[in-house]
Amino acid sequence: GFLKWTWRLTYLSAIGGTLYIGWGIYQGRTPPAQYDPDPSKKTLVVLGTGWGAVSLLKKLDTENYNVIVVSPRNYFLFTPLLPSCTTGTIEHRSIMEPIRSFLRHKKAAVKYYEAECTKIDYENKMIYINDESEIKGSTSATEVPFDMLVVGVGAENATFGIPGVREHGCFLKEVPDAQKIRKRIMDCVETATFKDQSPEEVKRLLHMVVVGGGPTGVEFAGELQDFFENDLRKWIPEISNNFHVTLVEALPNVLPMFSKNLIEYTEQTFKEETIDIRTKTMVKRVEEKYIEAEYTDALGKKVLEKIPYGLLVWATGNALKPVVKDLMSQIPAQKDSRRGLFVNEYLVVKGTENIWAVGDCAIANYAPTAQVASQEGAFLARLFNQMAKTDSIETELAELSNVQEKATSKDLRDEAFGKIKDLQKRLRRVKNIGPFEYSHQGSLAYIGSEKAVADISWLTGNLATGGQLTYFFWRSAYLSMCFSTRNRILVIMDWAKTQVFGRDVSRE
Ligand code: FAD
Ligand code: NAI
Numbered sequence: 409g410f411l412k413w414t415w416r417l418t419y420l421s422a423i424g425g426t427l428y429i430g431w432g433i434y435q436g437r438t439p440p441a442q443y444d445p446d447p448s449k450k451t452l453v454v455l456g457t458g459w460g461a462v463s464l465l466k467k468l469d470t471e472n473y474n475v476i477v478v479s480p481r482n483y484f485l486f487t488p489l490l491p492s493c494t495t496g497t498i499e500h501r502s503i504m505e506p507i508r509s510f511l512r513h514k515k516a517a518v519k520y521y522e523a524e525c526t527k528i529d530y531e532n533k534m535i536y537i538n539d540e541s542e543i544k545g546s547t548s549a550t551e552v553p554f555d556m557l558v559v560g561v562g563a564e565n566a567t568f569g570i571p572g573v574r575e576h577g578c579f580l581k582e583v584p585d586a587q588k589i590r591k592r593i594m595d596c597v598e599t600a601t602f603k604d605q606s607p608e609e610v611k612r613l614l615h616m617v618v619v620g621g622g623p624t625g626v627e628f629a630g631e632l633q634d635f636f637e638n639d640l641r642k643w644i645p646e647i648s649n650n651f652h653v654t655l656v657e658a659l660p661n662v663l664p665m666f667s668k669n670l671i672e673y674t675e676q677t678f679k680e681e682t683i684d685i686r687t688k689t690m691v692k693r694v695e696e697k698y699i700e701a702e703y704t705d706a707l708g709k710k711v712l713e714k715i716p717y718g719l720l721v722w723a724t725g726n727a728l729k730p731v732v733k734d735l736m737s738q739i740p741a742q743k744d745s746r747r748g749l750f751v752n753e754y755l756v757v758k759g760t761e762n763i764w765a766v767g768d769c770a771i772a773n774y775a776p777t778a779q780v781a782s783q784e785g786a787f788l789a790r791l792f793n794q795m796a797k798t799d800s801i802e803t804e805l806a807e808l809s810n811v812q813e814k815a816t817s818k819d820l821r822d823e824a825f826g827k828i829k830d831l832q833k834r835l836r837r838v839k840n841i842g843p844f845e846y847s848h849q850g851s852l853a854y855i856g857s858e859k860a861v862a863d864i865s866w867l868t869g870n871l872a873t874g875g876q877l878t879y880f881f882w883r884s885a886y887l888s889m890c891f892s893t894r895n896r897i898l899v900i901m902d903w904a905k906t907q908v909f910g911r912d913v914s915r916e
Pocket of ligand 2: 488620622625627657658659664691692723724725776777778852853
């Protein structure tokens with residue numbers, strides 16, 4: 409009897425689950441009709457389609473504003489899984505979500521322009537935008553006025569002015585970066601196996617150098633070593649003795665934001681995976697075929713070493729975008745800021761009244777992470793929704809006081825008075841929105857060979873853990889954080905494909 413019931417329950421939950429997913433997919437494909445944007449409402453311009461901006465748009469009641477989104481990228485990118493796209497563990501389209509379909513699901517329509525904002529004119533409440541894509545129409549540069557502006561343009565790759573980085577290195581921030589790396593890995597491998605290649609060249613071409621021991625560098629190095637161990641050495645055995653990954657970091661440790669035991673765990677795992685970690689080594693110059701790095705030898709003398717490479721991936725953190733730098737130069741209160749826009753506890757750009765900033769371009773005392781950006785975006789959505797409510801209550805209040813003044817009888821006056829009292833109470837409640845508070849859920853990073861590290865805050869304190877179990881946690885956590893059901897299904901299919909067939913080693 410018990411077994412029979414267990415089976416029935418299993419059946420029922422399977423049917424329920426399928427119906428639920430099916431309903432989700434159906435709704436995703438058939439959005440209801442939208443209201444047109446109302447030009448009489450305040451124009452809210454949002455710059456960017458990254459973590460900060462999209463999290464704002466997700467929760468924003470768009471019917472309260474005339475919303476315009478400007479970004480050169482017409483999709484949202486789930487960056488935590490981008491390192492997996494460099495080796496084909498995951499295909500890049502699986503972690504992209506088109507902004508068009510996302511915006512089409514909002515109650516009131518939102519205008520989207522695929523363009524880069526080249527200048528924000530703070531005084532005149534105007535932004536200048538440029539269509540940077542290949543296809544141009546009769547116009548490709550124009551201006552958009554705003555009443556309210558949210559800057560969520562992210563950051564640029566830091567190079568610290570080190571010569572040669574832009575010309576010879578690959579960054580890892582956007583989809584085209586991951587595609588370029590994927591192509592280059594295979595190009596290096598195929599060129600290394602070219603007829604009569606000299607042994608030094610083979611060694612150089614198969615030397616994969618990663619600069620920057622932050623999470624981007626570490627995750628990429630882990631993915632690359634996996635690619636070699638699981639696929640490359642199987643199909644191209646002749647590279648086995650020469651393929652080598654080196655991680656160069658200026659500080660004494662990699663992953664400085666993780667706890668000490670996890671740093672040690674990562675360094676030990678890398679040793680086992682035969683990834684070389686060169687800490688306290690600062691890259692000073694980049695040439696086409698080698699980098700120059702400085703380290704201090706056992707006698708305390710500074711040594712400049714030439715390290716030949718085939719592939720160079722540069723992951724040394726964030727720098728300011730020119731459009732942000734330009735905005736800062738227009739606002740005296742931003743004069744002392746170097747790393748981004750100073751914002752107050754409501755994410756208002758200091759020195760302005762109608763500009764807010766979220767994510768990597770804002771300085772709010774938190775690390776530049778997706779976690780912070782998305783919480784900031786969600787906070788702004790709440791704030792703007794409340795502000796709209798406040799506006800509508802205030803208009804209603806003004807109308808009611810008019811009614812009260814002109815009322816011809818005591819009853820009418822009393823009625824209006826009662827309504828005013830209620831509205832004032834509601835207004836106080838609505839206006840009472842607290843400042844932004846970040847809630848840190850923890851840090852996670854993949855370190856290769858199906859291992860991950862996690863520093864997680866639990867109710868009871870902190871949990872620092874590493875290993876294979878953490879890897880399953882890492883997978884499920886990232887899967888649950890994916891943007892949509894579609895993304896989740898695609899990522900699961902990619903993981904399964906990699907498990908069954910291995911990664912694709914063809915060079916597109
Ligand atoms: P972004 O997400 O970078 O978005 C910026 C947007 O602005 C983009 O749509 C861009 O096209 C647009 N834009 C750029 N210039 C302009 C312009 N001039 N005008 C208009 N629009 C413009 N964080 C975590 O918390 N966990 C992780 O696991 C994690 N993994 C990461 C892995 C990698 C490889 C990378 C690179 C980052 C990772 N991060 C992670 C960090 C995280 O991605 C960033 O902190 C986050 O993307 C910041 O969000 P944002 O909205 O500020 O900027
Ligand atoms: P980062 O700023 O975290 O690390 C860059 C590293 O490069 C630093 O350790 C720095 O010492 C080193 N470096 C700088 N110049 C150097 C030089 N010339 N030579 C050698 N080393 C040099 O940058 P990263 O990894 O790109 O991350 C950016 C942000 O994104 C961080 O806030 C990070 O937390 C977040 N992120 C989070 C991830 C996660 O949680 N799993 C994954 C990727 C990024």
